[in-house]
Amino acid sequence: MNKVKLIAVLATATGIVAAGAVVAKPGKMGGLGLPFEQIDTDGNGELSKAELSAIKDVRFAAADGNGDGKLSLEEMQSHGAERASKRAEKMIERLDADGDGQLSLTELPQRSREGRMFARLDADQSGGISKEEFEEARKHRGHKRRHSSGDTGESEQN
Numbered sequence: 001m002n003k004v005k006l007i008a009v010l011a012t013a014t015g016i017v018a019a020g021a022v023v024a025k026p027g028k029m030g031g032l033g034l035p036f037e038q039i040d041t042d043g044n045g046e047l048s049k050a051e052l053s054a055i056k057d058v059r060f061a062a063a064d065g066n067g068d069g070k071l072s073l074e075e076m077q078s079h080g081a082e083r084a085s086k087r088a089e090k091m092i093e094r095l096d097a098d099g100d101g102q103l104s105l106t107e108l109p110q111r112s113r114e115g116r117m118f119a120r121l122d123a124d125q126s127g128g129i130s131k132e133e134f135e136e137a138r139k140h141r142g143h144k145r146r147h148s149s150g151d152t153g154e155s156e157q158n
Contacts, residue, residue, distance in 0.1 A: 038044075039051055062081035063071055071079075095107050121129050121137045129137075 036047070039055070040047055041051055041054075042048070047148065055078075060071070061067075063089055065075045065078065091104060095103055095109065097107050118124075120127070121133055123133050123136070124130070
């Protein structure tokens, strides 16, 4: 067996093992909520592209209800609804101080960054956010989100 075939076989095996580990204990944030050791399936102390890719593959397979290798709108909505339901259940378990199975406004966590966010948006420090400041923040918010994920906003043409 030549080196290229051996590397391909090892990469595939690593992906399968990593996928099995992720399926066994799915975590939040696409598997990155899992302990490092669980994602590092070969135990070498580093996460390979194959190990991280396995997380994505498992999440895709979980959403692909009919197994056709494509996600329909219905499959995406169904998977999203399931995930949202689980998050809501955990949130109620964690925050429901009075145990009534519901969250009141006072039981919701107070966002400490709201004051900092307001100060950042109020560029002229007038104590209010003008329409211009609001629109400028909106423009930068989308820009930051695209660049933080590595997307430049440009699509590749083949």
